[in-house]
Amino acid sequence: MNWVVFGAQWLHILLGILWFGNSLVIAAIVIPAINRLPILTQREIGALLGERATRVFDVVVPAVIVLGFVRGTFLGPIKDLDGVFGTAYGITWxxxxxxxxxxxxxGKIAINGAVRTMNLSPLNPDGTATAELEAATDRVKLVAVLELVGFLVIFTCMILMRFGL
Known part of the structure; x- marks a missing residue:
């Protein structure tokens, strides 16, 4: 067994699970749960989650991408451009x-931007949510769930590559 390949694959999968799992938990558990809370509480929770997620995923995601590149090229079957564009595996990779x-x-542009807009949205003079804040909060939820489209493509490709496609 090649322990370098094993280690790279193990870390790539673990970090990928963290990234994809976070998106699934946000969409399937966190957003539905906080929808029952007052909009100001939703904003507070969203801001805290966004702040923490940015710090974590600014490290995790580049590591996943670099490990995937290394795993497919230096430690995998892709050795040249023909290996990328001339094989089913290469195209899928x-x-x-x-x-x-x-x-x-x-995530960096749409989700972080939506969270920033939500955090900057004003309150009414009595401290209640404005229509602008409610719309901004709904936008955060939408762009967070839409991230799953990217994961659908990535996850499908990972399964296809496992079978050499």
Whole structure:
């Protein structure tokens, strides 16, 4: 057994589970649970989650992407551009790589931007939520759930690559 390949694969999968699992938990558990809370509490929770997630995933996601690149090339079957664009595995690997980068950028730009807008949305003079804050909070929930589209592509590619496709 090649322990370097094993270690790279193990870490790639573990960190990928953390990234994908976070998105699933946010969409399936956190958002439905906090929907029952007052909008100001939702904003507070969303801000705290966003702050923590940004710190964690700014390290985790680049590591997942780099390990996937290394696992497919230096430690895998792709040795040149023909290996990328001339084989089913290479094409699937390339689609997964692009999907991972786009999904990461979606989080950095769309999700973080929506959280920032939500945090800057004003309150009414009596301290209640404005329509602007409610719309911004709904936008955070929407863009967070839409991130799952990227994971659908990535996850499908991972399964296909396991079978050499």
């Amino acid at each position: 390339f689609v997964a790589l692009i999907a991972a980068i786009v999904t990461f950028l979606w």
